Amino acid sequence: MFQIPCPHCGLRNVAEFRHAGEQRRRPDPQTATPEEWRTYLYTQANDAGWTRETWYHRFGCRRFVGVQRHTVTNEVRPADTGPAPSVASPPAGIDAGAPDAGGGAM
Amino acid sequence: MPSRQASARYSAFGLLRRGLTHRDWPRVWREHDLAPAYDAVIIGAGVHGLATAYYLAAKHGFTNVAVLDKAYVGGGGSGRNTAIIRSNYLTPDGVRFYDRSVKLYESLAAELNFNVMFSQRGHLTLAHNDGSLRTMRWRAEVNKLEGVDSEVIGPKEIKRLVPFMDVSPEARYPIMGALYHPPGGTIRHDAVNWGYARAADALGVQIHQNTEVIGIDVRAGQVRGVQTNRGPVSAPVVLNCTAGWASLVSAMAGVALPISTHPLQAAVTEPVKMFLRTVVVSGSLHVYVSQTDRGELVFGASTDAYPSYSMRGSLEFTEELAGHVLALMPSIAKLRLLRQWAGLCDMTPDFSPIMGITPVEGFLLDVGWGTYGFKAGPVAGETMAELIATGKTPQLIAAFDLARFAEGRLVGEKGAAAVGH
Numbered sequence: 200m201f202q203i204p205c206p207h208c209g210l211r212n213v214a215e216f217r218h219a220g221e222q223r224r225r226p227d228p229q230t231a232t233p234e235e236w237r238t239y240l241y242t243q244a245n246d247a248g249w250t251r252e253t254w255y256h257r258f259g260c261r262r263f264v265g266v267q268r269h270t271v272t273n274e275v276r277p278a279d280t281g282p283a284p285s286v287a288s289p290p291a292g293i294d295a296g297a298p299d300a301g302g303g304a305m
Numbered sequence: 306m307p308s309r310q311a312s313a314r315y316s317a318f319g320l321l322r323r324g325l326t327h328r329d330w331p332r333v334w335r336e337h338d339l340a341p342a343y344d345a346v347i348i349g350a351g352v353h354g355l356a357t358a359y360y361l362a363a364k365h366g367f368t369n370v371a372v373l374d375k376a377y378v379g380g381g382g383s384g385r386n387t388a389i390i391r392s393n394y395l396t397p398d399g400v401r402f403y404d405r406s407v408k409l410y411e412s413l414a415a416e417l418n419f420n421v422m423f424s425q426r427g428h429l430t431l432a433h434n435d436g437s438l439r440t441m442r443w444r445a446e447v448n449k450l451e452g453v454d455s456e457v458i459g460p461k462e463i464k465r466l467v468p469f470m471d472v473s474p475e476a477r478y479p480i481m482g483a484l485y486h487p488p489g490g491t492i493r494h495d496a497v498n499w500g501y502a503r504a505a506d507a508l509g510v511q512i513h514q515n516t517e518v519i520g521i522d523v524r525a526g527q528v529r530g531v532q533t534n535r536g537p538v539s540a541p542v543v544l545n546c547t548a549g550w551a552s553l554v555s556a557m558a559g560v561a562l563p564i565s566t567h568p569l570q571a572a573v574t575e576p577v578k579m580f581l582r583t584v585v586v587s588g589s590l591h592v593y594v595s596q597t598d599r600g601e602l603v604f605g606a607s608t609d610a611y612p613s614y615s616m617r618g619s620l621e622f623t624e625e626l627a628g629h630v631l632a633l634m635p636s637i638a639k640l641r642l643l644r645q646w647a648g649l650c651d652m653t654p655d656f657s658p659i660m661g662i663t664p665v666e667g668f669l670l671d672v673g674w675g676t677y678g679f680k681a682g683p684v685a686g687e688t689m690a691e692l693i694a695t696g697k698t699p700q701l702i703a704a705f706d707l708a709r710f711a712e713g714r715l716v717g718e719k720g721a722a723a724v725g726h
Binding site for chain 2 (some may be wrong): 218271
């Protein structure tokens with residue numbers, strides 16, 4: 200068990216959240232080829248270390264929340280903490296709260 | 306090629322003699338200095354890597370092969386799985402592939418001269434609602450068309466096979482039927498790893514434990530070799546056979562994968578007298594149960610809900626598991642858990658593996674095995690060995706190529722692979 204700092208609700212248990220995926224650059228839907236779109240859909244950095252990712256606070260504020268998590272130790276810190284992760288850092292323009300960063304509730 | 310003494314062959318007589326004298330137990334495999342070059346380097350000394358090395362040597366005469374592992378033989382997914390073997394998949398591609406693996410497992414003990422304790426005790430996948438019963442019927446029909454023994458049975462027959470199961474309509478999750486797969490069963494997974502390692506070693510393959518790959522050399526789109534903590538090794542073919550670290554190893558060659566790594570936890574109880582003959586799986590309850598020859602009940606579940614490289618067990622898992630198992634078999638409530646552990650599963654979007662060539666020439670993949678890699682070890686080894694030796698992708702794995710994701714040709718096995726071990 201670990202806790203996730205929700206910017207709206209405070210520190211909450213991970214069981215209240217659904218993992219919505221690592222943050223990655225979405226190609227422009229108007230111009231992307233099907234291959235580019237599928238690569239965006241499926242390919243992941245899947246890094247072992249600090250990553251930026253989106254969680255959905257399903258048993259709380261029901262909003263998408265961006266955090267940094269260390270995927271080996273499961274330490275979590277707010278999205279705006281410290282040095283940027285080595286990989287999978289999202290380019291400017293992707294907002295952790297935007298539905299496209301998470302893919303919607305399952 | 307160094308040859309093995311005839312006395313190293315295992316036999317009942319040899320066991321009796323050495324058991325009484327405790328003298329000259331043969332070494333199972335040897336240690337070597339790392340050579341500067343090999344014809345092929347295989348990363349990962351689990352069942353997939355070792356089987357590939359064995360079939361390369363045994364079927365294709367490729368013996369200048371090194372299997373590298375950052376830790377020890379069979380210490381990853383190959384030694385952490387719940388050792389269930391079956392071939393009752395959903396897609397014709399999946400059924401053909403896993404059926405070949407069951408066939409190889411059936412003759413493995415004789416072929417490797419190593420008792421792998423394959424016990425074809427039958428495999429039951431329970432259906433608790435109309436939706437899963439429909440999928441069971443679908444799977445049964447696909448299985449029969451591919452010549453695999455599977456049938457849908459009702460609660461009465463389930464009760465006959467597993468008398469301890471609560472099949473009453475009043476159960477919390479009533480059992481409406483099950484997919485019964487008689488050739489399915491369990492195996493001793495360590496014996497499979499050790500058997501392949503010993504047989505490959507006897508044919509001249511070098512197994513290097515504690516040898517971590519820290520880089521992969523690629524020049525002009527062609528793989529040239531690997532960098533290890535024991536020095537560089539050059540090779541025209543490098544095969545990634547890792548589980549849990551598939552994304553990280555492939556990234557060294559510049560190949561991005563559609564994989565997310567999830568821990569999967571399992572647990573085992575104290576040993577009791579044999580009462581559960583078949584393997585029992587419930588997809589709806591996210592649990593599978595089998596009893597080992599020692600009498601312990603082995604429980605597995607679905608993967609943890611979020612990706613992680615952590616292999617720590619969790620209390621949530623144990624509580625949920627116990628609740629689900631008791632919903633099926635209330636009579637085992639007094640049994641105590643002996644231990645729990647976790648392994649890493651590389652999940653792909655379609656619950657099928659990624660096998661074959663990559664955009665980097667000579668860099669091959671046998672990864673993305675999710676929660677079903679162990680049962681596929683022999684056939685994965687056989688087909689990857691054929692690919693390395695002939696340069697042609699065998700028909701059996703053609704559907705599992707990396708390019709299928711960008712090209713939109715997914716092989717959807719979630720209905721048969723998500724929990725059904």
